Every structure is written in structure tokens, then in C-alpha cells.
Amino acid sequence: MAVFTELSFDEVTAFFRALGLATPRSLRGITGGIENTNYFVDTDGEAYVLTLFERLTFGQLPFYLHLMKHLAARGLPMPDPVADAHGVILFSLRERPAVVVNRLPGASEAEPTAAHCSSVGECLARLHLAGSDYPRQQDNPRGLQWWNEVVPVLGRYVSAGQRSLLSAELNFQKELALSSTYRQLPRGPIHADLFRDNVLFERGRLSGVIDFYFAGCDTFLFDIAVCLNDWCVDGLTRRPNVERAAAFLGAYESVRRLTSSEHKLLPAMQRAAAFRFLLSRLWDVHLPRQAALLKRHDPSHFERILLMLRGEFALS
Incomplete structure (x- = not known):
């Protein structure tokens, strides 16, 4: 905002x-x-x-x-x-x-616990089920089509190493989208941007989910991956938090069970989610817009996560 x-x-x-x-x-x-x-x-x-x-x-x-x-x-x-x-x-x-x-009550939680992650997982599953009969259709506005459009543009601004990373990951995601396993993934309306600053808590209880303006119809697994990459990674060490991830996924599956295809492709979808936000943050750094009050986000966070998920960087 x-x-x-x-x-x-x-x-x-x-x-x-x-x-x-x-x-x-x-x-x-x-x-x-x-x-x-x-x-x-x-x-x-x-x-x-x-x-x-x-x-x-x-x-x-x-x-x-x-x-x-x-x-x-x-x-x-x-x-x-x-x-x-x-x-x-x-x-x-x-x-x-x-x-x-x-205006919903509460405030965002910058340092979530496993209990916070559990609440988010349950709420996200309820959102996916409640949206299953929503009649309007719109593709994820920051999905594969958008990635295809922005990677060549960003290639003119980023370093050679970043350009190579973006090209390689785009090719991987394009091949993934053509696979039979990917086509089996359950789909529907998703939030697509469920970061810590878009969830409110009041007295420890989840009180609101805000900022739906990146929502679209996509795989539920992409939504799950976005959450895992933000809620279940420590802000200071940038290391995955196994306890928080288990709490999030356990609570999600208490409402909606993941399919075998979703379990299989979760690591690949975490790469997709990291890639999506790396692209948008690089865009905002290199092609910014003016605003009276504007907080830009550091793209290096998702670059590190993407490299780690690709097995090319060990978080330390």
C-alpha cells in the first residue's frame, strides 16, 4: 500500500x-x-x-x-x-x-510463531474452499504470461548472473506448466500475495486478510507456496523454519487435504512463488514509479530463496 x-x-x-x-x-x-x-x-x-x-x-x-x-x-x-x-x-x-x-481490526505480525502460521494455513484452506463456487474468472495477473513478458525487459537492467538465473528459471517453469502432473493440480481463486503484512491478528487470533488486488485463478499450490516462502522463513537468518512450515501445512490439511500431485510439486511451486516476487521486486527497483509515500522491497531476499530452492545457494 x-x-x-x-x-x-x-x-x-x-x-x-x-x-x-x-x-x-x-x-x-x-x-x-x-x-x-x-x-x-x-x-x-x-x-x-x-x-x-x-x-x-x-x-x-x-x-x-x-x-x-x-x-x-x-x-x-x-x-x-x-x-x-x-x-x-x-x-x-x-x-x-x-x-x-x-477496516478490519488488528495488526500484522512481523515475527510469526508456529501458532500464527497455523492460523494462516487454516484460513487459506477455508478461502480456497469458499471460493470454489465463485463464478467470475481471471487468470493470475502475475503468472506465467507476465513472467514471459517481464524477463526480457529486466534482462536489460540486471547483472549477467541475475539474467542467467531469470532465464533458467523461466525455462524450468514453462516446462513444468506443460507437464501432466501440473495440469492435475486443483485450481480456483487464490489470494496470490498472502504475505505477513496482508494478514491481521488481534490478541493472537487471525482477524483479517487484506489486499486482494493480485488475486486470480491459479493453482491452490501456488498460494500455499507464497505463504511458505514468507511465513515459514526466518527474517534474520533467511533459513526455512521447519516448525512453522509443519504448523502451516498441518492446519491447511485439517481443512483441505493436499492431493498427491500437490505434494509432489510443492518444491517446484515454491520456486515459482520465489521467482514471481523476485521479478516484481526487481521491476520496482529498476523501473520504479513515483509515490508520496512508498516502501520498496529488497529483491535479494527472494533471489536467495530461489537459489536455495534450486540447490545453488546454501542459506547460512
């Missing part, structure tokens, strides 16, 4: 009034991500998040917003987009798509 478009208090007040919401009492820009403009907006009775979309279009957004409503309606702790008197949930502000969602 970041601030690319700076809004005045009066602008937000008028926008809330048009939606039939209470008058804002405070407005604060949110830092931490790199895709959209986000503000915390508090009124006398409720707390909201206002998002302006800097890349996503009016045509792309219904998939994400209605998925959030679909999951929230099934009892999952997801943001629920606010509708106006006509049932509309997608609006325009400063000529950009805009949405208001309820």
Missing part, C-alpha cells in the same frame, strides 16, 4: 457524503506497498480504508471486489466493499477507480 495520489480532507469528506457514509473525522495515508493509493478514514462510528487504483482499471476490478464480498459473505475475515444506495461498489475519484471497505 502506498500514496501515489494525495487527497485532501475535503475531497474525502465529499466522497463519503455522496456514498451516504458518516462524515470523516481523520484521514491518514498508508505506507507499506507499491500498487495503490490507500488511506485510513475514521468516522464517529466506523473505520474504513479508501483505495484509489493506480494501475487496475474499471474493467479489471469487479473480479477482486466481488471476490472479497463473496468470501466475506461466507464468514471469512475479509474486507467487505461498501455499496451505495444503488448497490454499486466501484466508484470514481480523481478520475481513478475507487473503493471503500470496512
Whole structure:
């Protein structure tokens, strides 16, 4: 989350009034991500998040917003987009798509325990099952097609060693996607970005899953791999944490059992997840956009994880 478009208090007040919401009492820009403009907006009775979309279009957004409503309606702790008197949930502000969602309680956990990972695993499995009857379709926007597009571009900016790594991993993932085992993997709507900063906890309990704007239809295993690469790797040592991984997978399988194909391809999907975030972080370093408040992420973290998963680097 970041601030690319700076809004005045009066602008937000008028926008809330048009939606039939209470008058804002405070407005604060949110830092931490790199895709959209986000503000915390508090009124006398409720707390909201206002998002302006800097890349996503009016045509792309219904998939994400209605998925959030679909999951929230099934009892999952997801943001629920606010509708106006006509049932509309997608609006325009400063000529950009805009949405208001309820602000979920809690805060992210930078140093998760096995108990935190267990909660995330259970919630992710519930998300996968609850989304199984979601009718809208959209491919993972940061999947194989995107990788094919960005690797040649990044090749003009990165080192020779990084260029070789990106090319080799892309070839591996392309071959994997053609395999019969890969085609057997269960699929459906996935979050695709379930990092520590996108999960909220309140008094030790999982209270919210946020930021669905990289969601798409892909293998459930990709979602699982994204989580393992973030939640189950120690931040300081960058070593895999076996206890946290076991807690995450055990809790996930208590809700939805993995298939034999999923067990077989889990290491390869962890490579895919590391590759995806290495690419996006390299892109943001070499081809950045301007923002009033912007926190970029270090690509070396996922480069190390990818090299380790490929057996080319021992974490120490």
C-alpha cells in the first residue's frame, strides 16, 4: 500500500457524503506497498480504508471486489466493499477507480510463531474452499504470461548472473506448466500475495486478510507456496523454519487435504512463488514509479530463496 495520489480532507469528506457514509473525522495515508493509493478514514462510528487504483482499471476490478464480498459473505475475515444506495461498489475519484471497505481490526505480525502460521494455513484452506463456487474468472495477473513478458525487459537492467538465473528459471517453469502432473493440480481463486503484512491478528487470533488486488485463478499450490516462502522463513537468518512450515501445512490439511500431485510439486511451486516476487521486486527497483509515500522491497531476499530452492545457494 502506498500514496501515489494525495487527497485532501475535503475531497474525502465529499466522497463519503455522496456514498451516504458518516462524515470523516481523520484521514491518514498508508505506507507499506507499491500498487495503490490507500488511506485510513475514521468516522464517529466506523473505520474504513479508501483505495484509489493506480494501475487496475474499471474493467479489471469487479473480479477482486466481488471476490472479497463473496468470501466475506461466507464468514471469512475479509474486507467487505461498501455499496451505495444503488448497490454499486466501484466508484470514481480523481478520475481513478475507487473503493471503500470496512477496516478490519488488528495488526500484522512481523515475527510469526508456529501458532500464527497455523492460523494462516487454516484460513487459506477455508478461502480456497469458499471460493470454489465463485463464478467470475481471471487468470493470475502475475503468472506465467507476465513472467514471459517481464524477463526480457529486466534482462536489460540486471547483472549477467541475475539474467542467467531469470532465464533458467523461466525455462524450468514453462516446462513444468506443460507437464501432466501440473495440469492435475486443483485450481480456483487464490489470494496470490498472502504475505505477513496482508494478514491481521488481534490478541493472537487471525482477524483479517487484506489486499486482494493480485488475486486470480491459479493453482491452490501456488498460494500455499507464497505463504511458505514468507511465513515459514526466518527474517534474520533467511533459513526455512521447519516448525512453522509443519504448523502451516498441518492446519491447511485439517481443512483441505493436499492431493498427491500437490505434494509432489510443492518444491517446484515454491520456486515459482520465489521467482514471481523476485521479478516484481526487481521491476520496482529498476523501473520504479513515483509515490508520496512508498516502501520498496529488497529483491535479494527472494533471489536467495530461489537459489536455495534450486540447490545453488546454501542459506547460512
